Amino acid sequence: MSARSRTLWTPGFTVGVVAMTAVxxxxxxxxxxxxxxxxxxxxxxxxxxSSEHLLGTNDFGQDNFARVLVATxxxxxxxxxATFISVLGGLALGVAIWLSPRVVREWSLRLLETAVAFPTLxxxxxxxxxxLPGATTAVLALGIAGIPGFARVTANLAGRTxxxxxxxxxxxxxxxxxxxxxxxxxxxxxxxLLVLSTTIFAxxxxxxxxxSFVGLGVQPPQYDLGSLLNDSLESxxxxxxxxxxxxxxxxxxxxxxxxIGDGLAAHANPRSSRRWAPRPRIGGAVAVPAxxxxxxxxxxxxxxxTSGGETELVHGVDLHVDxxxxxxxxxxxxxxxxxxxxxxxxxxxxxxxxxxDELRVGxxxxxxxxxxxxxxxxxxxxxxxxxxxxxxxxxxxxQLTEVLRTHMGMSKRDARATVVDAxxxxxxxxxxxxxxQYPHQLSGGMRQRAMIAAAVVTRPSLLIADEPTTALDxxxxxxxxxxxxxxxDRLGTAILFISHDLGVVRELCDRVVVMRSGEIVEQLTAxxxxxxxxxxxxxxxxxxxxxQLDTTRGKRTASAxxxxxxxxxx
Amino acid sequence: MTQQHDGMDVAAAGExxxAAGExxxxxxxxxARSLDLSFGAHHVLKDVSVDVRRxxxxxxxxxxxxxxxxxxxxxVGMNRIDEGExxxxxxxxxxxxxxxxxxxxxxxxxxxxxxxxxxxxxxTIGQTLAEAFEPNRRTARGRTDLIAEVLTRxxxxxxxxxxxxxxxxxxxxxxxxxxxxxxxxxELIVADEITSALDVSVQAEVIRLLADLRLKGADHSMxxxxxxxxxxxxxxxxxxxxxxxxxxxxGPVDAVFADPADQYTRxxxxxxxxxxxxSLT
Numbered sequence: 001m002s003a004r005s006r007t008l009w010t011p012g013f014t015v016g017v018v019a020m021t022a023v024x025x026x027x028x029x030x031x032x033x034x035x036x037x038x039x040x041x042x043x044x045x046x047x048x049x050s051s052e053h054l055l056g057t058n059d060f061g062q063d064n065f066a067r068v069l070v071a072t073x074x075x076x077x078x079x080x081x082a083t084f085i086s087v088l089g090g091l092a093l094g095v096a097i098w099l100s101p102r103v104v105r106e107w108s109l110r111l112l113e114t115a116v117a118f119p120t121l122x123x124x125x126x127x128x129x130x131x132l133p134g135a136t137t138a139v140l141a142l143g144i145a146g147i148p149g150f151a152r153v154t155a156n157l158a159g160r161t162x163x164x165x166x167x168x169x170x171x172x173x174x175x176x177x178x179x180x181x182x183x184x185x186x187x188x189x190x191x192x193l194l195v196l197s198t199t200i201f202a203x204x205x206x207x208x209x210x211x212s213f214v215g216l217g218v219q220p221p222q223y224d225l226g227s228l229l230n231d232s233l234e235s236x237x238x239x240x241x242x243x244x245x246x247x248x249x250x251x252x253x254x255x256x257x258x259x260i261g262d263g264l265a266a267h268a269n270p271r272s273s274r275r276w277a278p279r280p281r282i283g284g285a286v287a288v289p290a291x292x293x294x295x296x297x298x299x300x301x302x303x304x305x306t307s308g309g310e311t312e313l314v315h316g317v318d319l320h321v322d323x324x325x326x327x328x329x330x331x332x333x334x335x336x337x338x339x340x341x342x343x344x345x346x347x348x349x350x351x352x353x354x355x356x357d358e359l360r361v362g363x364x365x366x367x368x369x370x371x372x373x374x375x376x377x378x379x380x381x382x383x384x385x386x387x388x389x390x391x392x393x394x395x396x397x398x399q400l401t402e403v404l405r406t407h408m409g410m411s412k413r414d415a416r417a418t419v420v421d422a423x424x425x426x427x428x429x430x431x432x433x434x435x436x437q438y439p440h441q442l443s444g445g446m447r448q449r450a451m452i453a454a455a456v457v458t459r460p461s462l463l464i465a466d467e468p469t470t471a472l473d474x475x476x477x478x479x480x481x482x483x484x485x486x487x488x489d490r491l492g493t494a495i496l497f498i499s500h501d502l503g504v505v506r507e508l509c510d511r512v513v514v515m516r517s518g519e520i521v522e523q524l525t526a527x528x529x530x531x532x533x534x535x536x537x538x539x540x541x542x543x544x545x546x547x548q549l550d551t552t553r554g555k556r557t558a559s560a561x562x563x564x565x566x567x568x569x570x
Numbered sequence: 571m572t573q574q575h576d577g578m579d580v581a582a583a584g585e586x587x588x589a590a591g592e593x594x595x596x597x598x599x600x601x602a603r604s605l606d607l608s609f610g611a612h613h614v615l616k617d618v619s620v621d622v623r624r625x626x627x628x629x630x631x632x633x634x635x636x637x638x639x640x641x642x643x644x645x646v647g648m649n650r651i652d653e654g655e656x657x658x659x660x661x662x663x664x665x666x667x668x669x670x671x672x673x674x675x676x677x678x679x680x681x682x683x684x685x686x687x688x689x690x691x692x693x694t695i696g697q698t699l700a701e702a703f704e705p706n707r708r709t710a711r712g713r714t715d716l717i718a719e720v721l722t723r724x725x726x727x728x729x730x731x732x733x734x735x736x737x738x739x740x741x742x743x744x745x746x747x748x749x750x751x752x753x754x755x756x757e758l759i760v761a762d763e764i765t766s767a768l769d770v771s772v773q774a775e776v777i778r779l780l781a782d783l784r785l786k787g788a789d790h791s792m793x794x795x796x797x798x799x800x801x802x803x804x805x806x807x808x809x810x811x812x813x814x815x816x817x818x819x820x821g822p823v824d825a826v827f828a829d830p831a832d833q834y835t836r837x838x839x840x841x842x843x844x845x846x847x848x849s850l851t
Contacts, residue, residue: 172678173750175704503843503844
């Protein structure tokens with residue numbers, strides 16, 4: 001069985017499918033088999049349950065059990081039809097809204113929101129009251145009443161697809177509306193809508209029975225589960241068993257539909273299949289550096305693999321960072337540079353396996369269980385996106401002083417003063433004001449510098465920065481890089497700088513580690529890199545792949561006159 | 571303030587330069603005059619005048635918030651301008667009707683940044699590319715040949731047409747996205763940061779492809795939006811520098827980079843790691 005089908009056939013889903021199959025079989029097989037005892041009037045009226053009549057008989061001497069089995073067919077057919085109307089109508093409406101011009105769309109969405117505010121059963125009751133009561137009316141009423149709800153969800157999903165780039169490009173190719181809908185829009189939302197349809201099926205089943213129960217649905221001599229419930233009402237105190245059959249049948253059918261929906265939803269959500277692999281702790285909290293090992297960070301033979309150990313992502317990496325050294329790790333996506341850095345920080349995702357002969361930062365044993373307070377004090381981390389690292393609903397002040405207050409036991413006032421100094425040190429202008437501002441009031445560069453300041457107020461010995469300037473503009477990047485440099489120069493913080501940008505790393509770092517496919521291919525000093533003294537072909541190709549800005553070319557052509565310029569062009 | 575390099579072949583016209591007079595309308599694939607655009611209280615484009623001449627690759631550079639993407643989207647009809655005149659491939663699209671935008675669809679192609687979201691994950695590459703050929707009402711047989719031809723053009727094996735997007739690398743996907751744009755034979759391609767989300771080696775692959783296409787005499791005009799000045803220099807003939815919704819400077823890319831007339835362009839150039847003026851001290 002494939003991994004994907006394993007996530008589908010959960011116990012709940014299996015139970016749902018089995019129960020639904022049974023109900024459908026009953027609906028198909030029962031009527032021809034038991035209709036005689038369900039319809040024939042006999043003298044055996046209002047009998048209690050017996051081996052002959054499992055649920056007794058009603059006031060006309062008809063067998064209650066047989067009637068439940070027969071009624072199931074009509075209830076199911078009506079439910080399917082009403083669901084069908086809701087789903088098809090909702091789908092068409094939801095998709096059409098997103099394919100129509102903006103003005104129409106805006107108005108339709110508002111109208112739809114208003115329509116959704118009315119409970120479906122109330123709308124159905126109104127529609128049913130206007131039309132003549134009967135099975136067709138019940139189906140139409142519930143089908144139509146269900147359209148807005150389904151259309152609303154469809155429109156939400158369709159809106160997401162309509163903003164997808166592949167949808168935009170298809171539009172630019174002049175693909176027509178019908179094709180846009182059937183090729184791009186509907187397939188992209190098939191899964192969630194299928195799940196929603198099963199939920200709608202379950203509610204419609206209950207609601208259609210409710211309509212029949214209040215007499216607006218199926219009319220005698222036809223009967224469904226709802227009208228059976230209605231019939232049983234008169235003799236509820238003398239013959240309660242009569243109500244049991246239809247009630248149980250309604251519950252079985254709707255719960256089965258719910259289980260199926262749940263199973264499909266869980267299956268559609270890839271996260272539900274994620275497995276957990278607790279990582280063994282090796283050694284205590286304290287690591288003793290080997291004799292003569294002066295390095296701040298020492299990593300020996302680090303391997304990272306997927307939880308089951310099927311795929312090794314980082315293969316035996318050896319790495320060290322000296323005190324007050326800036327070490328860059330460069331590589332392309334999938335090189336393992338971030339996994340290596342996260343291992344050093346002790347922040348590797350739980351579902352990944354990790355092993356190493358040695359993994360320490362200072363005297364913290366990162367393979368064991370170092371104390372959280374020590375971790376917070378010794379290692380600081382900076383992520384790529386300065387926009388998401390701060391809580392947007394709080395001002396900068398409390399967020400920046402948090403570590404100092406909780407882990408260093410500083411008073412609020414001292415913590416503020418320390419942070420203001422740190423902000424000034426990394427080039428944040430007007431630090432006092434920034435503390436009172438919300439994150440969105442700061443520019444990206446300011447936020448990232450504030451992040452650096454917050455990270456270093458504890459005077460960590462190691463700062464790990466994962467692509468800290470990638471989301472920033474070049475003119476802003478310069479300032480942030482300067483902040484890193486200042487940090488090292490003034491506080492002696494060692495920095496492990498993860499980047500895909502050789503240009504940045506070359507300017508900032510003392511030493512550069514080049515990674516590819518989970519391995520270190522080359523280690524270079526800044527001087528070697530500057531002198532282009534590179535031996536490994538991969539590093540060479542990386543260097544060659546980066547276009548270099550040439551600010552001399554234009555001068556030559558300018559003096560050579562316009563001819564050279566024109567010559568390049570058709 | 572708009573500045574130009576005198577006597578050089580310029581891509582963008584200053585507001586009063588009369589550059590529009592130098593080239594006839596047929597020469598220009600984009601002719602924008604004093605464009606203004608606001609999103610609510612946010613004034614995103616301020617008095618922007620730009621020309622893109624037929625057959626040229628024009629770079630549009632600037633930092634986030636400079637308005638470069640907004641301008642590009644206005645040109646392809648995704649953003650509506652508030653003020654000014656905008657002509658794209660000869661159509662006046664200052665206040666485009668739905669029909670006008672439809673007429674532009676196949677003459678102007680837009681290549682988005684992220685090759686992972688620009689291809690429908692549920693459709694094969696062949697199906698995706700077939701959409702580009704649709705209105706020509708070719709037979710299925712002829713269409714297969716066309717798909718093979720366009721895949722070959724972007725240096726991919728035609729047999730890959732039956733594969734799904736997830737089976738391709740980022741660079742291959744971006745080449746497919748470019749192939750799709752080329753397939754309709756557009757007069758203008760607007761490429762929005764198409765190399766920015768890619769690894770450097772993959773970026774190099776796409777840059778090489780663009781260069782190859784030009785060598786083979788592809789005669790389409792391109793507006794190449796990027797924040798990477800070095801990439802812009804490799805790919806483009808001319809450059810437009812934007813900042814805070816205004817055009818800062820325009821001209822042939824090498825000339826502008828060698829001798830920027832505006833202080834901001836200078837700052838931008840000096841901020842590139844490895845550039846002459848770059849310093850961390």
